[in-house]
Structures are given as C-alpha cells and as structure tokens.
Amino acid sequence: MSRRLGALAVAAALLLSACSSGTDPDGEPADGGTAGEAGWSYVSGDGKTYTADEVPTRIVAHAYAAKALLSYGITPVAVYADGPIASDVGLQGVDLTGVEVLSEEWGVIDVEKAATLQPDLIVGDWWPAEDAYSGMEGGVEEESKKLADLAPVVGPSQGDSIVDLVEGYATLAKSLGADTAVxxxxxxxxxxxxxxxxxxxxxxxxxxxxxxxxxxxxxxxxxxxxxxxxxxxxxxxxxxxxxxxxxxxxxxxxxxxxxxxxxxxxxxxxxxxxxxxxxxxxxxxxxxxxxxxxxxxxxxxxxxxxxxxxxxxxxxxxxxxxxxxxxxxxxxxxx
Known part of the structure; x- marks a missing residue:
C-alpha cells in the first residue's frame, strides 16, 4: 500500500465507523438510513450500521450502483464497471459526464487514481453468496481490492428480490440527501x-x-x-x-x-x-x-x-x- 493510500485509509477510518448490526447509535432499531444534523447512518447489506459525523459526498460507486444513485440526483466522483460502459446493456442512458472511470474490466480497478479523488464512501451491491461487495469478490485482483482501504464500502444486498435491492438504493440515496419525491x-x-x-x-x-x-x-x-x-x-x-x-x-x-x-x-x-x-x-x-x-x-x-x-x-x-x-x-x- 502506498503512503498516500494509507493516509486516506486512516482519514476514512476517523470519519466513518461500522457499528453493531441493525442498530442506530442509541441502540434502537435502525430504519435503513438517515441524514440530518446528527450526521449520517446507513444499515448496509453486510448487516452493519455505518455512521459519520457528516453526510458523505465524495462517492466512488460500482457502475450499476452509480446509475441508481444518479436516478436520485446523487452524482459519484468516480465509477468502476465490469466491462465497456458504452456496450453495457445495464448502463444504457446513464450520463457519466464529469465522472472519473476507474475500470471497464471486471476485477481490475485503478485504486491509485481513486486515491487521488479522496472518496469518503464506496458503494456497491453486497453479494451474500460471495460475502463481498461488488468489486471485492473472489477473483478480483488483490491490488484492486485495496479500494476498500480508501473508505468504508456500503450498499444494499442482493437477495431474494430485485425490488428489495431497488428499495435499498432509494433508502441509501435518501440518507445521502437526495430528494426522493420522484x-x-x-x-x-x-x-x-x-x-x-x-x-x-x-x-x-x-x-x-x-x-x-x-x-x-x-x-x-x-x-x-x-x-x-x-x-x-x-x-x-x-x-x-x-x-x-x-x-x-x-x-x-x-x-x-x-x-x-x-x-x-x-x-x-x-x-x-x-x-x-x-x-x-x-x-x-x-x-x-x-x-x-x-x-x-x-x-x-x-x-x-x-x-x-x-x-x-x-x-x-x-x-x-x-x-x-x-x-x-x-x-x-x-x-
């Protein structure tokens, strides 16, 4: 790990922390995600509640997660994709103008470039069968997995229904300050x-x-x-x-x-x-x-x-x- 990478990881650790599963800072059941004067919290797909003193704004996201966030007006600073974005059926119509692209190949992420962006949150799906978030699965380059050293990784879980996943991204976007009236x-x-x-x-x-x-x-x-x-x-x-x-x-x-x-x-x-x-x-x-x-x-x-x-x-x-x-x-x- 480079010295810059290590410094950013320490800074991220000070900003955000993973708390006990399914509870808010007061020990009460969490509702998925909140944003406000008290800071930020989100119950992620891995079962942990992540909190911060301030709402994260510099987000690196898997491309599919980024599309979901963009639909609610949350624009990430960078994305990593599993293949060429232009030909990905799941990314048709997405506007990534001004967003850094860290990867267009599964398992390979430019972590050094990501480090220069100073992210305070990484967003991707949680895959229970692989016990990992998108971009951190088995088979991904070890260097690429160091993306998780830059900031906490969160996101809703893949599970028994895509409806639950879609709702999970709506909850996450709301916790990040999105106007979800739409x-x-x-x-x-x-x-x-x-x-x-x-x-x-x-x-x-x-x-x-x-x-x-x-x-x-x-x-x-x-x-x-x-x-x-x-x-x-x-x-x-x-x-x-x-x-x-x-x-x-x-x-x-x-x-x-x-x-x-x-x-x-x-x-x-x-x-x-x-x-x-x-x-x-x-x-x-x-x-x-x-x-x-x-x-x-x-x-x-x-x-x-x-x-x-x-x-x-x-x-x-x-x-x-x-x-x-x-x-x-x-x-x-x-x-």
Whole structure:
C-alpha cells in the first residue's frame, strides 16, 4: 500500500465507523438510513450500521450502483464497471459526464487514481453468496481490492428480490440527501407493470421458461436462487425452470456441455441480455440447437441479468416481457 493510500485509509477510518448490526447509535432499531444534523447512518447489506459525523459526498460507486444513485440526483466522483460502459446493456442512458472511470474490466480497478479523488464512501451491491461487495469478490485482483482501504464500502444486498435491492438504493440515496419525491411515481408505474405481468402469466399457467447464457463450449443455465430477477418473475407467476445440478464451485449456474443442451425443454428460452446476441449466435452454431424445441420454434427472448437497480428500468423490462408472455405458446416444450 502506498503512503498516500494509507493516509486516506486512516482519514476514512476517523470519519466513518461500522457499528453493531441493525442498530442506530442509541441502540434502537435502525430504519435503513438517515441524514440530518446528527450526521449520517446507513444499515448496509453486510448487516452493519455505518455512521459519520457528516453526510458523505465524495462517492466512488460500482457502475450499476452509480446509475441508481444518479436516478436520485446523487452524482459519484468516480465509477468502476465490469466491462465497456458504452456496450453495457445495464448502463444504457446513464450520463457519466464529469465522472472519473476507474475500470471497464471486471476485477481490475485503478485504486491509485481513486486515491487521488479522496472518496469518503464506496458503494456497491453486497453479494451474500460471495460475502463481498461488488468489486471485492473472489477473483478480483488483490491490488484492486485495496479500494476498500480508501473508505468504508456500503450498499444494499442482493437477495431474494430485485425490488428489495431497488428499495435499498432509494433508502441509501435518501440518507445521502437526495430528494426522493420522484420515487413515489416511479414505484406507482412499476407496480402497474407488475400487475400487467401477473395478468399475462395467469393467462398462461402452463408456460415454462429457461434462463441461459451459452458461451464457448458451455450451455450455462441460470439458477434462480442466485438470480433475484428470476425469483421475482417466479413470484409473479412465470414458471422459470430450476436446474437440478448447480455448479458446486459457483452455484449461480449449471454448466452443461452443448451435447446435453436439450436436457431442459422449456416453452420459452431466455438469453442473458448482457451477452446478447453473441450468446444466441453461439447456440445457433451448435448442431443441437434444432433439438431445443423452444429455439427451433423461435420462442426466444432475453432476461435482464444482474443489472436492474431502478424502478424505471425494471418497469420497462416487465412491460417487454409481458408482451412476450402474451404472445408465447405454453405447449412448445411438450411438442
């Protein structure tokens, strides 16, 4: 660690501290986050309450977290992304004018540049399955993980529902001083989109779907337990198939060889939209593609994989998927 990095870490430690899980400074249950004359506090995804004498203003955020904060008028000083920002489906429409970009590659973050910005808060999703925040997971460069030495890392948890994650960012933004009056209308529009989706799935009770991400020589099938947007779709009536044998070392997926890509026969095949249409092209090139009934019938679409963080984005995806469900044939997989 450089001397400057160490000095900033000490300064951050003096500014913010992690307190006992789920309580405010007076020992009362915390409500998620507060900002005011008494300072700042936020119950983060790791279960700890973070406090400061002043509301943090110099924020470095994972790009998806930054999009959420920006939707509430909170502009970070820098972002780190998992890939090229211009081509990231989850970052379409985001305006990063004046914001430093510390990374456009997963697992690699320019911590030295981040140090010069003197951040007082790092924001990213908390991933319970990996016991880490975005950018701090296993496989990330050790040098890049030193971003956490610059300031405390906070953010809502990935869990059983993207709705909870979206609400978590709204709470965080409010604690940082955002005017969240707009969130009420956003939530109203979102609830209307959910209702329309539920109506569509109720009309197709036998419809099954499979979420996939083919690449190279692997037919990867998503495990809904670790994909909260898929859990949401299940809770709203879509029968998303649960693969039987998740990969033991990374249970987000069941990795099949293409020779076994017809193991599951859904009525609707949903491609990971982060890699689309390349992942669909990968499947197209495989001889077995014609044996996957949904693919052969043209019953394909995309699913918003791991990037939803705002009500407007989620509502737009639900509106699109509602149309897909309304047009789908719930007997394709049985043909």
């Amino acid at each position: 969130v009420d209308q956003q939530r109203t529009d979102f609830d209307a989109a959910v209702a329309a989706f539920e109506e569509a799935t109720a009309a197709k009770p036998g419809l099954t779907a499979l979420a996939i991400s083919p690449y190279e020589d692997t037919y990867a099938v998503a495990v809904p337990e670790y994909a909260p947007e898929l859990l949401d779709l299940q809770s709203w009536g879509l029968d998303v198939i649960v693969p039987t044998t998740p990969d033991p070392d990374f249970p987000y997926w069941q990795s099949l060889s293409f020779e076994n890509a017809d193991t599951y026969q859904p009525d609707l095949l949903m491609f990971d939209d982060r890699n689309h249409p390349g992942n669909e092209d990968t499947l197209t090139a495989q001889p077995i593609a014609s044996s996957i009934k949904a693919y052969a019938a043209g019953a394909t679409t995309t699913w918003p994989a791991y990037w939803l963080h705002t009500y407007p984005d989620y509502a737009a995806q639900l509106e699109r998927l509602t149309t897909v469900v309304e047009q789908a044939d719930e007997n394709v997989g049985d043909a």
